[in-house]
Amino acid sequence: MQNWDDLRLFLAVAREQSLSGAGKQLRLDPATLGRRVARLEKDLQAALFVKSPQGYALTEAGGQLMERAEAAEQAMRVARAGVSAPSDRLSGQIRIGAPDGCANFLLPQVCAGIVAENPGLDIQIVALPRVFNLSRREADMAIGVSAPTAGRLVVQKITDYHLHLAASAQYLQAHPKITQQADLQSHRLVGYIPDMIFDRELDYLGDLGEARVPLASNSVSVQVHMIQQGGGVGVVHDFSLPFAPGVQKILEHEVSLTRSFYLIRHADDQRNLRLSRFADQLITALRSEVAALEAKA
Incomplete structure (x- = not known):
């Protein structure tokens, strides 16, 4: 049985498909990360990655470990949410990926309002003109302009x-x-x-x-x-x-x-009550903000 720290490092390399990318995310030197991966492969007596100039690709054994590691990751998320002090207020960090228009003209005031009501909450807005990869945990949730049909995702229309x-x-x-x-x-x-x-x-x-x-x-x-x-x-x-x-x-x-915004979440996060509560607040506030601003246009 591998410890969570080993699995955390493995997941970062698997998702970034490179030591340098994973190292930046984990704030670890790529050489150190490479040694940790090599040690994990030795402990498991299996090659987890095919290494090439193009990066690190999962082997069959790596893919099997990926499934178990993501299950462990979700269990950790649920456990952390479950042991937090009972409160009507949200806390911790939540990262939202969003297209540029939403991130610039809607999310600043919406998120400021949510944080004002939840002083222990930290919200990070990642504004990028592209589709976010929630499987690689680039964000806890994302706002999109179309509803994805592939992947283990839960999609809610916002407005x-x-x-x-x-x-x-x-x-x-x-x-x-x-x-x-x-x-x-x-x-x-x-x-x-x-x-x-x-x-x-x-x-x-x-x-x-x-x-x-x-x-x-x-x-x-x-x-x-x-x-x-x-x-x-x-x-x-x-x-x-x-x-x-x-x-x-x-x-x-x-x-x-006429276009639509959708809130996109990883299917495993449905059981995370903290993220679900935040998602409900975000959807309600965005609907209200869009209606109020369009009335002024």
């Missing part, structure tokens, strides 16, 4: 949100009027870098038949700032408009998009 074309007042004053969608062909567009759109739901301009994007970024907040500075016309979240004075919706009735 719908709306998007419209928008531009700054200064841009609209200096350029030809936009009275119909066809007029966009003579205007400068702001949007995503086409080959960095990580989810089909984010290809707003593609859906409108617009191919060229003169001002582009993989960040929603950067796009909003570009539009606010008179860069051009782009699709923006209605909930971002209260944070961008001078930016106004155009062709509001002709071009109107």
Whole structure:
């Protein structure tokens, strides 16, 4: 029977598929980590990884140990949650992965409110323009713009949100009027870098038949700032408009998009009462915040 520390190191290497990546996560020197892995393989009398220049890939024995190690990890999570002092308040650390728009315009005030009510709670927001891998424990939970269908995940719809074309007042004053969608062909567009759109739901301009994007970024907040500075016309979240004075919706009735946010969790975490309570609070607060901000847009 291996101790938890051995399994913890093994899981980090298996998920990162490299000693350097796991070392950064664990704050261990890669050489030291390599020796620990070698010792674990010796103790088990089995090769757990196939080592190559491309990284560490699990062997069949490694895959079997991975299943047992993840079960032990979940048991540790449940045990820690069970021995915490009974309280109506949440505590400990929770990490949320979220797309850029949600992370910039919604989560700061929502999480500030939750922490104010739970002083012992630490919330970490990881804002990345990509899909999070919960199996590798990159986050305790993630917010996505589409519902994944693969993996051992639990998905809850949070809320719908709306998007419209928008531009700054200064841009609209200096350029030809936009009275119909066809007029966009003579205007400068702001949007995503086409080959960095990580989810089909984010290809707003593609859906409108617009191919060229003169001002582009993989960040929603950067796009909003570009539009606010008179860069051009782009699709923006209605909930971002209260944070961008001078930016106004155009062709509001002709071009109107609806998308959804989903809360995604690892299936094993359903038994973690602390995470479940936090998820309920997060969903309720996000629904309320989206509705309040869209009402101001």
